[in-house]
Amino acid sequence: MHEMSWTPIGPPQPPPRPVPPPMPVAFTGGRREFFDLVKRGAGLEFITLGFYRFWLATDMRRHLWSNTEIDGDAAEYTGRGKELLIGFLVALAILVPIYLAYFLVGLEAERAQAFASLPLVAFFYLFGQFAIFRARRYRLTRTVWRGVRFWMSGSGWAYAGMAALWGLLVVVTLGPALPWRAAALERYKMRHSYYGDLQGKFEGRGWEFFKRGWWLWLLTPVAFYLLPLAPFIYGAYKAVEWRWWLSGIRFGEVRLESTLKRSALIGLYWKVTGWIVVLGLVFAAWLALSAGLAASMSATSFKEFFATQEFARSIPFLVFLGLGYLLFALAINVVIRVYLMRDLWVRVLGSTIVHGIEATANVSARGELANALGEGFADGLDVGGF
């Protein structure tokens, strides 16, 4: 016979000392408001052929930051579009001669030996990692909470070197080293992050990340054959990554914790996939329509028009193609920003709990602003990251 219940022996335990309750993080922004913001932004990007992107990125961050409330006080993003533009221009001034040199050296190297241009690819990889670090520093120094800013020290090149060596290990091991790479890089970034005089720290271990996500790594080759699996796998992977990342963050005595479920983000990735398919069909219909229109404007017969590839040189068709493609790309950007930026942000925040918030009651302001060069490089090299 088994006892189904038991009573503790001895005198009743004294009630535990009152510990301040863990603090959930709240998001107060309206979805409609954000949608209007990105819709208007996409329109302005269209008119300015993309130059508005610096101001749009700033507006989106301002919305997300200022609606994120921790312990009753909302954060604030103090970066401005003009800073991003200047960062982009400076990055351009540095990247253009490098690209030119890259072209010349690459031509020379590739002629001598087929794999000789590999070190050059590695060089650009380093540059991209440098950009990721410096872009994070920029964003962090523009993040203000309770009148005190976050800031960052450390060296972008040291970070890039670390990222490259770890990246090499990931390639050599075909993937499994990825969690340890993430942990090591995050440790470096967080060790050099501060909120006022509170130093950051990262306590996530590569092993924990691996334990949660190894089966996704095994499933990845399957997803290449069974494409509908991809949003499931990627969504689950991102959820695991977010949870592990947030749960490892410390600032002094402040501890973050995330309870994000593995399935929490899969719906978002499915919605994005669905929208891209729908938009792709609309784009295809648009192409067919404009090709037909261009063919009927030309004197050649329909069959000949397509058989001779004359359509690839027809002005009206190219104009329609360019216009349609631009609108298609902008619409996809709107979808991605609403689902994968705003909605994802809200879901991740909703799962986040802050412990030991009282350590932030009286933090002294420290730290200097960093420039937006990293953001400029990230824009020029097309890399992203946290």
Place this chain on the structure above:
Amino acid sequence: MSGVMDSGPGNAFYFDGRSSKRRTVTLRLGEALEIEEHGDRLAVWPYADIRRADSPSGKLRLACTSAPALARLEIRDVVLAAELVARCKKLEEHVLGGRGVATIVGWSLAATVSIILVVLFGVPLAADRLAPLVPASFERRLGEVADSQVKVVFDGKLCENAAGRRAFEKLVNTLRESAGMDTSVQSGVLSTAIPNAFALPGGKVYVLDGLLAKAENVDEVAGILAHELGHLQHRDSLRAVIHNSGTSFLIGLLFGDITGSGAVIFASRTLVNASHSREAEHDADSFAIETMHRLGRPTKPMGELMFRITGKEGDKGLSLIASHPMTEDRLARMAREDRPASGPPLLTAEEWRALKSICSTSAKL
């Protein structure tokens, strides 16, 4: 609205920008905004210096240009917020308003126009000026890269029939010497049914077998070859490389990250490059005409061969986009420049037959 107004307790919070301490404060709306905690005055903000800072809806958050940059005042009482907002005339001055957006749009359009102008006028000029400065060795390297691509695209079968090869070399050498070009010119016939011929950077000319099959006499082929030699002489391929990469780069710059590199860049580049290459074709035609004149051979056959291959082009779509001038216009020009034959034939009848079958017999070997 005049006089002094005090806020009730618990409606306003103040962060001094030096520490994260949240202070519950009382506000006095007098001559300036006075911020007090337990009767101690913490700060005085002149109304003209007060600016709105980002905040969630329902909470008013203020900053002050004459206070520490991150000092913030938060007001959660709607009536008090409205009172204060009414007094701060420059509250929204720093906000990017309609005029700010108009400035961005205006400068973006200006940047777009200047990039387009550089693409249309600056890049061709730069290509013309830069091409002579590029060392021949570098151009040959470009040619080697292009050559290996060509061999892949056309299956890499070089026609090697010995008699045909001799006839082809004789023809090329006659044209080359007449045009005053050195022996660095290389040439060959590729076995493919596509009727075409082209020049690669670094001095290589390829004739495709399909062109030989459509040719009815040696003057037709000679004219086309002379045209391609013209491209070599003018270093048109190199200029096209400079031109293409410059144009791609600038157009990529323009569209930035909204599309990455893609259809828009391809579409715009096709439009731009076509007009540039039309000019190069015209010049290569002039070169071919002069060469044929010098050899005392007629120019009209070249135009006739092209016309046989492309057919009439005039009523097909827009001519602005075509990379070559329209064939009937070129034929008309060749016919205008045509002179009766005064020099010896370029190949004997036997050599001509050998050239025509340069690829067919090589297949048997």
